[in-house]
Amino acid sequence: HSVLPDEAIEVYEQALKKNPKDAALASKIGKALIKTHNYSKAISYYEAALRSGQQNFLCYDLAELLMKLKQYEKAEKVLQQALDHEPVNELSSLMEDGRYQVLLAKIYSKMEKIDEAIVSLQQARELQARVLKRAQIEQLDAIPAQKQLAAEICAEIAKHSTAQRNYEKAIKFYKEALVHCETDNKAMLELARLYLAQDDTDACQHQCSLLLKNDEDNEAATMMMADLMFRKQDYEQAVFHFQQLLERKPDNYATLSQLIDLLRRAGKLEEVPRFLLMAEKHSSRTKLEPGFHYCKGLYLWYTGEPNDALRHFNKARKDSDWGQNAVYNMIEICLNPDNETVGGEVFENLDADISNSTEKQESVQLAVRTAENLLKELKPQTIQGHIQLRIMENYCLMATKQKSSVERALNTFTEIVVAEKDHIPALLGMATAYMILKQTPRARNQLKRISKMSWNPIDAEEFEKSWLLLADIYIQSAKYDMAGELLKRCLRHNRSCCKAYEYMGYIMEKEQAYKDAALNYEMAWKYGNQMNPTIGYKLAFNYLKGKRYVDAIDVCHKVLEAHPNYPKIRKEILDKARASLRT
Structure with a gap:
């Protein structure tokens, strides 16, 4: 950059001596010195000019310079001196004082003196109200800019109030900002x-x-509208708002991942592939993008393809934006690939022969080891992030099902809840640990606590899991009505919830309402993408009981196609259905 020769500055100074009231000129000299990065000289120039008592308007420039140089106390002093005068009534003086107060507030907030900043802004707001009143009479062309400043002052007060969690006050001042602008x-x-x-x-x-x-x-705003419609459970409207965003920018993966979650809750996962296709068509790079792999992984996970989901999450796992979430999802899949109710007992007994096999136990051990290695990759940046990591570590401990590990996890969950009594993931952790330790009444107490809390989108998964686990406990003690209420709640918040349909089917079957049981198992089979052999088995069984032999045979074929070594469906259902058709 060009260094201004001292002569040039001298020329300015000579001119200024002839015309000491020339504000523009005085300002130019200071700015010229700042441009040459000659800060100390600029400061002494401003101080000298101010001492001469002629150029008060230079206070602002000096204070701003000191603020930039992080000399906050000095800047504060300069402005306080400038503001230390008899009350003024002239329009230009009111405007000047208003600017000083706004700058002073900026300096206070850099010093982290929020209360003082708010006081300065309140004073600026009062001055600005007088300015606007006077400008209406004396200087109409100044009004738009002055209204803009009034709005900015209110918005600053609101911003500080939000940070202090004083939401009522923040709302009041944003509203006032909108009156001005x-x-x-x-x-x-x-x-x-x-x-x-x-x-x-x-x-x-x-x-x-x-x-x-x-x-x-x-x-x-579009995202917020979608979120609102989602909270009101108007899924169609929510999807509509997301769709608008994605049609403008098909590779907006943050929006796409939220849309996938939304379509799952709306029970419309079959609509996801067209959005994935839209992103692919949009650019040849799509298939290399971590965000795209993350979205694809979500879709596969939600449609009962955990192994393919892992493959795609793995491609996003090293990315700075998507990596942390991808790793969390990979850990969840490792610990619970088939999305079972951890700690639940209703379906345990049905699949006892599978879950006790050595093969199954070896694969669980391998999965837990993989999850533990993935945990080491997580580097949380926030306090909440650190708690989330602790929770995951302890879910890993529980997955081993070894008593000492489960007890250790229980202690950690309890510590978190002592510190934050409504921490839903930790409460669910406690309940799950109690179930594994066969202390059902204690588990039930924690789950009842969760069932009384109001739902929020952040803990949506944990809410669903705790409602399902509590329903499982109620079913065990034949309290079918209470279980049914909870299952309906699950489906209100997530229409693709296979497990809820599966439990409903089980209740109907117990009550020998085979037709209704089949309807619920049909939904579980549909939303599980016809992947889960156990659900296929139960659906076929209830078709058989309801004398729908052809439908039973169809389902048997689908199960055997995907799982040829699922023998019991052949002899217990397929052969019986064929025999019944013949008679």
């Missing part, structure tokens, strides 16, 4: 976020709609 997209978005955090879905929806009127491509 009704098309302020950022304020609208923040206001919508606050309404959502307070669970005021109608107000949130209203803000988002206004925002999308101004700016129909606003991604954050």
Whole structure:
């Protein structure tokens, strides 16, 4: 860069002596010195100019320079001196003081003195109200810029209030910002976020709609609308908003991964492939993108293909954006590839001969070892992230089913709950440990606690698992109505929940309502992508009982095609159904 020769600065200074009130000129000299990175000289120039008592307006430039140089105390002093005067009434002086207060607030927030920052902003807001009143009479052309500043002041107060978790106050000031400047997209978005955090879905929806009127491509608002519709369980509308985003940007994998979760909850996983195809057509690079592999992995996991899902997650696992989530999902698949109810006992006895085989036990040990190695790759950045990691480590300990390990896990989960009493993943961990240790009443108490809490999207998986485990306990003690209520709740939040349909089928079967049992097993079979031989077996069995022999034979063929070594379906159902058809 060019260093300004001292003569040039001298020329400025000579001119300034002739005309000491020339603000623009005085400002130019200071800016010239800053441009040459001659900061100490700039500071002494400003201080000298201020001492002469002529150029008060230079306070702002000096304070801003000191702030940039991180000399916050000095900057604060300069502004406090500038503000230390008799009350003013002139429009230009009011404007000047307003600017000083806004800058002072900025300096306070850099010093992390949030309360002082808010006080300065409140004073700036009062000055600005007077400025706006006077400008209406004296200086109409200044109004738009002054309104903009008023809106910015309110938004700053709101931002600080949000950080202090004073949401009521934050809402009040974002609303005021919008009075000054009704098309302020950022304020609208923040206001919508606050309404959502307070669970005021109608107000949130209203803000988002206004925002999308101004700016129909606003991604954050579209996402929030989708989230709202999702919370209201209007899955069709939610999907519609996501679809709009993806048609504009098919390779927006963050949106795509949320859409896949949404379609699962809406019971419409069959619609996912067309979005994956849209992303593939969009670019030749798609097949190399970690985000794409992550989305593909999710889809395969949700449709009962855990091994293929692992392959795709593995391709995303080294990525800085997708890696952590991919690793977590890989660990979950290792620990529970068939999505069973861990700790549940209803289906244990049915598959006892399989689960006790040495082959099965060896594969469990291998899976736990793989999961433990994957855990070492996780590098959480937040406090919540560290807790999530501890929880996963202890789920690994439980998967071994060894008493001492399960007890160790139980202790850790209990510690987390003592520190944070409504921590759902830890409460579910406690309940699962109690079930493995055969202490059902204790497990039931923890699960009842969870069932009384209100659902939230962050803990959605854990809510579902705890409702299923509690339903399992109720079924064990033949409390079918109570179990049914919980299963309906699972399906309200996730229409693809195979396990819920499977338990419903089991209850109907126990009550010898074979037709209804078959209907529920059909749903479990459909949403499990016709992959799970146990469900196929139960469906075929209930078809047989309901005298639907042809349907029973069809299902048997599908099971045997995928699992030729699933012998009991052949002799217990297929042969019987064929015999019945002949008679």
